Amino acid sequence: MPTKQTTILDARAMDRTLRRMADELVELNGGTDDLILVGIQRRGVQLAERLARTIKEREGSEVPRGALDITLYRDDLQTVGPRPVVGPTDLPWELEGKRVVIVDDVLYTGRTVRAALDELADFGRPARIELAVLVDRGGRELPIHADVVGKRIDVAPGGRVDVMVSELDGRDAVVLVPGGDDE
Amino acid sequence: MTSALGKDLLALEPLTPDQIRLILDTAEPFKEISERAIKKVPALRGSTIVNLFFEASTRTRISFEFAEKRLSADTVNVAASGSSVQKGETLVDTARNLEAMRIDMVVIRHGASGAAHFLAQRIESNVINAGDGMHEHPTQGLLDLLTLRDHFGSLDGRRVCIVGDVLHSRVARSNIWGLQKLGAEVAVCGPRSLLPWGIDDFGVTVFRRVEEAIEWAEALNILRLQLERMTAGYIPSLREYNRVFGISRERLDRAPHDILILHPGPMNRGVEIDSDVADGPHSVILDQVTNGVAVRMAVLYLLAGGRPELAEAAKGGGER
Numbered sequence: 001m002p003t004k005q006t007t008i009l010d011a012r013a014m015d016r017t018l019r020r021m022a023d024e025l026v027e028l029n030g031g032t033d034d035l036i037l038v039g040i041q042r043r044g045v046q047l048a049e050r051l052a053r054t055i056k057e058r059e060g061s062e063v064p065r066g067a068l069d070i071t072l073y074r075d076d077l078q079t080v081g082p083r084p085v086v087g088p089t090d091l092p093w094e095l096e097g098k099r100v101v102i103v104d105d106v107l108y109t110g111r112t113v114r115a116a117l118d119e120l121a122d123f124g125r126p127a128r129i130e131l132a133v134l135v136d137r138g139g140r141e142l143p144i145h146a147d148v149v150g151k152r153i154d155v156a157p158g159g160r161v162d163v164m165v166s167e168l169d170g171r172d173a174v175v176l177v178p179g180g181d182d183e
Numbered sequence: 184m185t186s187a188l189g190k191d192l193l194a195l196e197p198l199t200p201d202q203i204r205l206i207l208d209t210a211e212p213f214k215e216i217s218e219r220a221i222k223k224v225p226a227l228r229g230s231t232i233v234n235l236f237f238e239a240s241t242r243t244r245i246s247f248e249f250a251e252k253r254l255s256a257d258t259v260n261v262a263a264s265g266s267s268v269q270k271g272e273t274l275v276d277t278a279r280n281l282e283a284m285r286i287d288m289v290v291i292r293h294g295a296s297g298a299a300h301f302l303a304q305r306i307e308s309n310v311i312n313a314g315d316g317m318h319e320h321p322t323q324g325l326l327d328l329l330t331l332r333d334h335f336g337s338l339d340g341r342r343v344c345i346v347g348d349v350l351h352s353r354v355a356r357s358n359i360w361g362l363q364k365l366g367a368e369v370a371v372c373g374p375r376s377l378l379p380w381g382i383d384d385f386g387v388t389v390f391r392r393v394e395e396a397i398e399w400a401e402a403l404n405i406l407r408l409q410l411e412r413m414t415a416g417y418i419p420s421l422r423e424y425n426r427v428f429g430i431s432r433e434r435l436d437r438a439p440h441d442i443l444i445l446h447p448g449p450m451n452r453g454v455e456i457d458s459d460v461a462d463g464p465h466s467v468i469l470d471q472v473t474n475g476v477a478v479r480m481a482v483l484y485l486l487a488g489g490r491p492e493l494a495e496a497a498k499g500g501g502e503r
Contacts, residue, residue, distance in 0.1 A: 072254075
């Protein structure tokens with residue numbers, strides 16, 4: 001485990017950020033009609049849940065949620081071996097003509113989003129696909145950008161951004177773990 | 184180790200309980216893929232898999248083929264009849280020739296016990312045993328475990344009885360090992376002539392009468408009476424077998440609780456299992472078939488991984 005961590009967002013800041021993101025999403029889409037939030041396993045699912053809750057409070061409408069596990073759409077299975085645990089994909093909605101928002105915790109190389117776009121295409125043809133991320137850490141390897149960003153930070157390639165959500169990790173926080181031997 | 188399972192899946196006996204649980208846990212999300220409109224994910228894109236079937240099989244071969252195709256692998260089916268095996272080519276030569284065409288995996292069904300093992304030691308491709316003689320049929324064992332686990336939540340302490348032709352059954356062996364590793368209590372029941380010599384060494388309870396098995400068990404895995412192997416006078420007649428060991432509604436009605444009914448197929452209705460049991464409310468026989476595809480996808484996926492040193496380097500990697 002690395003030695004020095006910096007907290008980028010604590011629980012209150014994270015809550016504030018997510019609320020703003022929810023507002024931006026509604027503004028960007030001119031309301032909540034035809035909107036579907038799809039969280040990427042694992043922590044994107046919880047973040048999508050929070051965004052939907054805020055949208056419900058503000059707009060009074062229930063936005064459908066889905067979950068996407070992109071493990072089987074990764075481009076590196078042959079080189080790095082299977083990820084041990086594949087999470088559930090749960091997308092019981094007709095995507096035809098919908099506005100789908102992919103929700104993820106951290107945007108880095110863009111490869112996860114590339115995989116998510118491929119997977120969504122196998123489920124249908126949405127009218128539009130958008131991307132909302134809690135943290136954009138830079139370092140893209142693909143031409144992908146987010147429509148709604150919670151927090152932008154530049155992290156050197158060795159560093160790691162960990163997003164924690166209370167449902168899985170016991171607390172809400174975003175921490176920066178500087179260069180270790182990971183990644 | 185090339186993957187969490189090693190290079191091959193040859194049997195359940197050498198696996199650890201954690202490895203078995205990993206396969207079952209991995210199979211869980213694969214179920215959903217078969218429910219999609221587009222039943223395909225690109226995980227094994229570019230992999231070439233040969234299904235080498237030296238024995239007749241419908242269910243297992245098709246199940247493997249679906250699993251391979253739903254993971255986007257390219258597949259070739261080789262049956263013994265109509266191939267150079269008929270001209271006397273040996274197993275190893277057949278496999279080496281296939282390997283020379285740059286394949287990645289071989290799924291093999293063979294009448295000789297140990298054939299998959301033999302092959303695995305001699306070729307570099309991953310080998311999956313789809314049934315070897317009277318030895319094991321690991322993916323059948325796994326799909327039985329998954330079906331039981333779906334129903335019971337956990338197999339710990341559950342009582343499962345395997346009924347019928349245990350002697351000739353590779354399904355029985357894979358079941359016994361798998362169930363015991365996951366903590367279930369296992370019994371067998373069948374005519375003395377169809378229980379293997381030394382069955383007591385397997386650590387299972389042996390019931391002589393099917394009524395006792397029904398009173399004890401929470402699930403019955405009813406084996407197929409292998410009619411093609413019945414030339415040696417193991418049982419007096421099919422009718423008598425049905426009368427003494429056949430699972431009927433009347434027998435099950437006398438049980439103190441509901442009993443889950445499994446059968447690996449193909450069924451001899453009216454011999455080892457009556458139709459009203461096979462189609463009854465406690466039958467999970469078709470769930471087994473559905474789970475078979477998911478479990479085989481999981482095995483293919485887990486074996487397909489690349490080089491361990493890269494996996495180590497990328498641990499925890501991805502989008503962070």
